[in-house]
Amino acid sequence: MAQEEGPAGVPNAKLVQSKQQWAAEGRLMTGTAAPRSDRLPPGQRLVKNWPVLDLGIQPEVPLEQWELTIDGLVENPLTWGWTDFRTQPPFTDVSDIHCVTAWSRYDNQWEGVSARHILATVRPLAAVRHVIFHSYDGYTTNVALSVFDDADVLLAHSWEGKPLSVEHGGPVRAIVPKFYFWKSAKWIKRIEFVADDRPGFWEERGYHNEGDPWTEQRYG
Ligand SMILES: Nc1nc2c(c(=O)[nH]1)N[C@H]1C(S)=C(S)[C@@H](COP(=O)(O)O)O[C@H]1N2
Ligand SMILES: [Mo]
Numbered sequence: 205m206a207q208e209e210g211p212a213g214v215p216n217a218k219l220v221q222s223k224q225q226w227a228a229e230g231r232l233m234t235g236t237a238a239p240r241s242d243r244l245p246p247g248q249r250l251v252k253n254w255p256v257l258d259l260g261i262q263p264e265v266p267l268e269q270w271e272l273t274i275d276g277l278v279e280n281p282l283t284w285g286w287t288d289f290r291t292q293p294p295f296t297d298v299s300d301i302h303c304v305t306a307w308s309r310y311d312n313q314w315e316g317v318s319a320r321h322i323l324a325t326v327r328p329l330a331a332v333r334h335v336i337f338h339s340y341d342g343y344t345t346n347v348a349l350s351v352f353d354d355a356d357v358l359l360a361h362s363w364e365g366k367p368l369s370v371e372h373g374g375p376v377r378a379i380v381p382k383f384y385f386w387k388s389a390k391w392i393k394r395i396e397f398v399a400d401d402r403p404g405f406w407e408e409r410g411y412h413n414e415g416d417p418w419t420e421q422r423y424g
Contacts, residue, residue: 243310251308265375272284272394275397277331294315296314334401335349337378338393338394345404358378360378387415411423
């Protein structure tokens with residue numbers, strides 16, 4: 205931009221500074237700071253279908269028997285039945301799925317209850333640093349409280365306007381869009397707020413403790 209050019213031979217300090225910042229952000233490639241012009245994370249391929257991945261168990265939980273307990277280090281622990289869950293404030297969001305097995309699926313429309321609403325309802329104590337998801341198939345996975353406490357994280361009961369199918373985690377699954385999909389626990393039954401981190405099912409078996417697709421935190 206002409207009005208930003210300095211005298212001949214003198215670099216425009218503002219321009220250099222902003223270019224330097226872009227380079228630093230690109231080099232660090234942290235999930236939140238990396239430029240998002242490229243929508244597909246490194247090593248991923250786009251799919252149009254929605255693959256099913258599980259441990260070989262797809263628990264069938266009738267809605268009358270379904271319960272979600274939210275406890276641990278919180279001021280207000282609770283257990284919601286289906287009606288309780290469905291009378292929480294509705295939340296919808298559209299996000300991309302990135303699975304560590306290298307498929308990504310764009311524009312999934314989720315409907316459910318937001319993580320931020322859960323936090324406001326149970327009120328974690330100051331000591332809380334981590335969140336553990338427990339599922340009806342025995343699966344567990346862990347995320348930092350700062351990862352759970354994000355505007356796009358939810359407990360989803362519907363996908364594309366229809367109830368979530370059992371194979372994809374219905375009645376309710378977690379959705380943590382900024383991490384690989386193994387962090388998005390299906391068939392969720394308990395959310396536990398803890399001070400000390402505890403690796404979950406895949407984290408104990410060589411998956412990365414975090415799972416940022418933009419920096420390929422796949423294994424280790
Ligand atoms: N309860 C539970 N949640 C789970 C899993 C599982 O086996 N059990 N698999 C994880 C993995 S590795 C992936 S990639 C996604 C797959 O979700 P999908 O089958 O809906 O694609 O669920 C995640 N959540
Ligand atoms: Mo996965």
